[in-house]
Amino acid sequence: MRWSHHVQNLILYLAVIVIFGPIFWLIVTSFKTEADAYAMPPKVFFSPTLVEYRGALESFWAPFFHSVFMVGISTILSLILGVPAAFALSHYQSRRNESIVFWFITTKALPPVAVMIPLFVIFRELRLLDTPWALIIVFTGMNTPIVVWMMYQFIKDLPPGIIEAAQVDGVRLWGMLWRIVIPLTRSGLAATAMLCVIFAWNEFLFSVSFTAIKWEPLSVAVAAQQTSRGQFWAQLSAFTTLAIAVPVVVGWLTQKQLVRGLTSGAVK
Amino acid sequence: MGIITQVPFLLTIYLSTQSWTLIRPDLGRNFVGFRNYAEQVFSGGFGIILVQTLILSFVALALCCLIGLGLALLLNRDFRGKGLIQTLLVTPFFIMPTVTGLIWKNELFNPSFGLITYFARLLGVEHFDPMAQHSLIMIATMVAWEWEPLFMLVLLAGLQAINEEEIEAAQLDGCSRLGIFRHIELPHLMPYYRVVILLGSLFILQIFGEIYVSTAGGPGNSSMNLPYLVYQTGLVGWQVGAASAIGVATLIITLVILMVLLRTMNAVAREE
Numbered sequence: 001m002r003w004s005h006h007v008q009n010l011i012l013y014l015a016v017i018v019i020f021g022p023i024f025w026l027i028v029t030s031f032k033t034e035a036d037a038y039a040m041p042p043k044v045f046f047s048p049t050l051v052e053y054r055g056a057l058e059s060f061w062a063p064f065f066h067s068v069f070m071v072g073i074s075t076i077l078s079l080i081l082g083v084p085a086a087f088a089l090s091h092y093q094s095r096r097n098e099s100i101v102f103w104f105i106t107t108k109a110l111p112p113v114a115v116m117i118p119l120f121v122i123f124r125e126l127r128l129l130d131t132p133w134a135l136i137i138v139f140t141g142m143n144t145p146i147v148v149w150m151m152y153q154f155i156k157d158l159p160p161g162i163i164e165a166a167q168v169d170g171v172r173l174w175g176m177l178w179r180i181v182i183p184l185t186r187s188g189l190a191a192t193a194m195l196c197v198i199f200a201w202n203e204f205l206f207s208v209s210f211t212a213i214k215w216e217p218l219s220v221a222v223a224a225q226q227t228s229r230g231q232f233w234a235q236l237s238a239f240t241t242l243a244i245a246v247p248v249v250v251g252w253l254t255q256k257q258l259v260r261g262l263t264s265g266a267v268k
Numbered sequence: 269m270g271i272i273t274q275v276p277f278l279l280t281i282y283l284s285t286q287s288w289t290l291i292r293p294d295l296g297r298n299f300v301g302f303r304n305y306a307e308q309v310f311s312g313g314f315g316i317i318l319v320q321t322l323i324l325s326f327v328a329l330a331l332c333c334l335i336g337l338g339l340a341l342l343l344n345r346d347f348r349g350k351g352l353i354q355t356l357l358v359t360p361f362f363i364m365p366t367v368t369g370l371i372w373k374n375e376l377f378n379p380s381f382g383l384i385t386y387f388a389r390l391l392g393v394e395h396f397d398p399m400a401q402h403s404l405i406m407i408a409t410m411v412a413w414e415w416e417p418l419f420m421l422v423l424l425a426g427l428q429a430i431n432e433e434e435i436e437a438a439q440l441d442g443c444s445r446l447g448i449f450r451h452i453e454l455p456h457l458m459p460y461y462r463v464v465i466l467l468g469s470l471f472i473l474q475i476f477g478e479i480y481v482s483t484a485g486g487p488g489n490s491s492m493n494l495p496y497l498v499y500q501t502g503l504v505g506w507q508v509g510a511a512s513a514i515g516v517a518t519l520i521i522t523l524v525i526l527m528v529l530l531r532t533m534n535a536v537a538r539e540e
Contacts, residue, residue: 005347012342012353019413020356022371023363025383029375038381110277111474113498114519117511118279120503202364204477205495209503222366223481226374233374233381240370244363251362252355259421 082147336419
């Protein structure tokens with residue numbers, strides 16, 4: 001029994017090396033000089049330096065702020081649209097609600113490429129290409145169904161007595177949402193917002209299609225750096241490490257809530 | 269919401285009946301009926317890319333299902349450092365698709381300085397360049413690497429929801445570890461598999477950034493999938509009508525695949 005326990009641990013450690021290893025090595029490479037990064041055999045021992053970060057940071061800030069701006073605004077909009085909808089759907093219980101919530105998630109089945117071309121044509125006509133608004137609109141549309149889906153599960157998991165008690169006390173609908181539902185589903189709400197951030201931050205198809213130099217977000221900048229600076233692997237690693245920092249940290253903090261929100265209603 | 273997703277789709281259908289090349293305004297925009305479909309969708313090239321899309325998605329999904337289950341079973345025990353290990357294993361899920369492509373193309377498999385290239389050379393493999401030689405399978409493994417954490421987390425949640433008394437009772441009755449897995453854990457995991465396979469295939473059928481950065485669909489068209497074909501036709505070739513026709517076809521195919529998946533899984537669930 002103990003023996004099999006250790007074997008299982010060993011397999012897990014190997015899995016960590018295979019799965020997390022590439023990311024770890026990317027971060028390690030970002031602290032090397034270009035010469036060390038290209039050394040063969042790969043250098044495990046080297047004197048770490050921040051010199052490549054200096055170069056990487058120069059081209060980092062502009063796309064970083066584009067991403068923060070577009071992702072931030074779109075996440076707030078998705079929450080403003082999605083949370084009241086989820087509250088309404090779970091508050092006025094009816095059999096049809098389950099299918100409405102399900103309909104929201106089926107809109108995610110629509111391949112982005114099926115709407116990309118007309119959106120491109122529309123944004124071109126409205127002169128929104130290479131402005132933040134095109135992507136804010138797209139990210140909001142993309143994430144609102146996820147907000148409805150997840151918040152519906154979290155609100156439904158609240159003990160039913162609480163809402164009834166508030167009703168008896170004469171709390172109005174908006175008060176209920178603001179003063180009871182939102183505070184009680186705090187952690188679920190945070191996880192939902194974080195998932196929106198991750199999805200929007202990492203989105204690439206629409207980002208590369210609707211923006212160019214002026215408003216390119218980080219995901220596009222990474223791809224662009226790869227073609228223009230493919231020769232500078234250490235600096236590219238530094239740039240990439242900076243680019244993935246936000247979604248990775250956010251993801252680490254929310255992994256548990258995330259699974260609960262995505263699956264709880266669907267497996268009952 | 270509806271405006272964002274539904275109206276543009278109707279526009280896609282309309283545009284798919286037009287001949288419109290954005291960089292040739294002199295040609296104008298003309299109604300051509302179903303010619304775009306005849307030329308773009310019912311052609312050999314489209315068929316090959318459709319098959320590639322299916323292979324890519326199937327291989328990636330199968331890898332995710334297997335690895336996700338294995339890791340979930342390994343994590344569903346008590347041991348020191350469990351939280352840290354789980355966190356490290358989840359990380360690829362939060363990485364940008366473009367970064368995934370970059371890691372595969374530059375860091376691991378670059379023909380001159382890649383990490384795995386180095387080990388392959390130690391083992392005496394000459395001309396090691398899988399990104400060019402087996403591009404489609406390489407894309408599938410990179411997608412599996414990125415999506416395996418979701419499968420692991422969901423299946424782990426499923427395992428943890430099993431009533432421990434049920435397993436203890438089975439153990440008392442002399443049920444082997446394999447028996448417990450076959451008769452208790454696997455049936456219990458079915459609804460979780462259903463959710464995660466549906467979610468996963470939604471996203472995996474639409475892979476784009478990984479391909480864009482690592483192989484750009486090449487060499488030739490050998491690692492291209494349908495989303496990349498739409499992008500290539502519409503925003504590189506600027507053939508709006510043709511790209512729309514491919515987009516409509518992609519939508520129909522995606523819906524059919526999801527429907528078949530759902531049917532199959534419901535049938536399997538009923539047998540259990």
